[in-house]
Amino acid sequence: MWETKTLFRIALLTVFLMAGNSVWAQRTGSAGGGPRLYESRTFQIYTDLSEVDARELLKDLETMIELVSKYFGHPCRKRIQMFVVEDLSRWSPEERGKMLPEGLTSIQGGAGLTVTRVQQYVGGPKIDADAVVFAVSKHQTPMHEAIHAYCGLTFGSTGPVWYSEGMAEVGKYFQAGEKGVNAPPYVIEYLKSEEPKPLDDIVNNPLERTGDSWQNYAWRWVLCHLLGYNENYSQRFKPLGLAMMAGNNTGFNNAYGTQFREIEFEYQLFLQDLEPGYRADLCGWDWKTRFRPLVGAAQLACKVDAQRGWQASRAKCVAGEQYVVSATGEWSTGPDSSEGNGQLVGIIFQDYVLGEPFPIPDGEPFTAPSDGQLYLRCQDDWGKLTDNQGSKTVRIKLAK
Ligand SMILES: [Zn+2]
CATH class of the missing domain: 1.10.390 (Neutral Protease; domain 2)
Incomplete structure (x- = not known):
């Protein structure tokens, strides 16, 4: 006081x-x-x-x-x-x-x-x-x-x-x-x-x-x-x-x-x-990047940093549509990281509402769970991003 x-x-x-x-x-x-x-x-x-x-x-x-x-x-x-x-x-x-x-x-x-x-x-x-x-x-x-x-x-x-x-x-x-x-x-x-x-x-x-x-x-x-x-x-x-x-x-x-x-x-x-160690400076939402739908054989590329929270993929997804991702580059999560961490995961953002996160396999099709903008990150505990290293370049296109 x-x-x-x-x-x-x-x-x-x-x-x-x-x-x-x-x-x-x-x-x-x-x-x-x-x-x-x-x-x-x-x-x-x-x-x-x-x-x-x-x-x-x-x-x-x-x-x-x-x-x-x-x-x-x-x-x-x-x-x-x-x-x-x-x-x-x-x-x-x-x-x-x-x-x-x-x-x-x-x-x-x-x-x-x-x-x-x-x-x-x-x-x-x-x-x-x-x-x-x-x-x-x-x-x-x-x-x-x-x-x-x-x-x-x-x-x-x-x-x-x-x-x-x-x-x-x-x-x-x-x-x-x-x-x-x-x-x-x-x-x-x-x-x-x-x-x-x-x-x-x-x-x-x-x-x-x-x-x-x-x-x-x-x-x-x-x-x-x-x-x-x-x-x-x-x-x-x-x-x-x-x-x-x-x-x-x-x-x-x-x-x-x-x-x-x-x-x-x-x-x-x-x-x-929120959890101990959560880094608000690494998890700011990307409000600036423009998103667009994927058409035909076109692909969009983005960089995903292992240390950051959700990052813009640039792809606007359509519910039920199948997409495929190829990722290049290396990243690592810290030594005390839980099982499943290090996996590329996605989440759909639409009108200030977020869906549930889902895993995105490399080179295999996945189905968009809803309409909206796709954000990506390296799966890790929210309080343990600090010790992550590396990044991947992610390319996404329609799985046809
Ligand atoms: Zn006070």
Whole structure:
């Protein structure tokens, strides 16, 4: 969660910050396992975590902030101050008193809160910002809140709820060199067990101040992950985010209104195929290639990359008609691949609806199960495309 306090009087702000500062002046913790202060380049963390865990957390946070800074093209302007609580009973009343009341309340509710204080003269521009994070140590909450703090400090706002919370979820899963889905299994299982939440409901879903569920966060994550990684949408996503955080009058519909059906289709496909390691960047749908029917002895050729999801064959099929394919080239799936993987498979797309996948034998006729555009791929588990190699050139013609 994230909230802002815009303080219109500098004098008031000074008082506010001094109250906060007293915490950071105290460098040594109490002897009985109470909270202690740990510091790194970008973070000051006041926490009752063990020293090993606290330093591990700092390392993860620094890595994440480096990745998010690179993504937005802005370094973090200031140190982020965090209260991270593993067990509140280790915090004396005096220690708890160092937190803002709303931060303590959030921690007592098992969650987190980032308070960004924006310094602004009456009627004047924003001139400075500070961010303080209050978070429980579990569920990667400190990582999530640190994204809010970075955005608040760097851009003065974190954008609308779907973006703010969705990106905080995306960010908390950031790992160097990792493009695959690495949300925890319970999140993936939940998303796959539900009817897809309508996109309009996600982008218009306000933050529920009390007990906004992790399920709502999961839906926001899905949308932001898809838009951020799928190359059909990622180019517009960053400028949209920056514009929304700058307070410009824009939003999801402005940026993606004309692509709504495409996004809706890919969103549903993403949820259907979602598993750990799924690469949204490799599975973007090809909306550009032109398809045409096969006539007489004419043939169409396309290249199918073993590492990618469904790819355009260029052939428009007719239900019941027989076709034959010849494939040249080599590809391989990874070592821990399941039986049957590596087979060329097809699927028919028609009017934003997909049929069932079917195997396509090399050199033998197959029957098109329905009318529509034929897409192809190398059969493999959706979460294991990363280690595939090679490609095939596929030629398709009528089997007459
Ligand atoms: Zn949040």
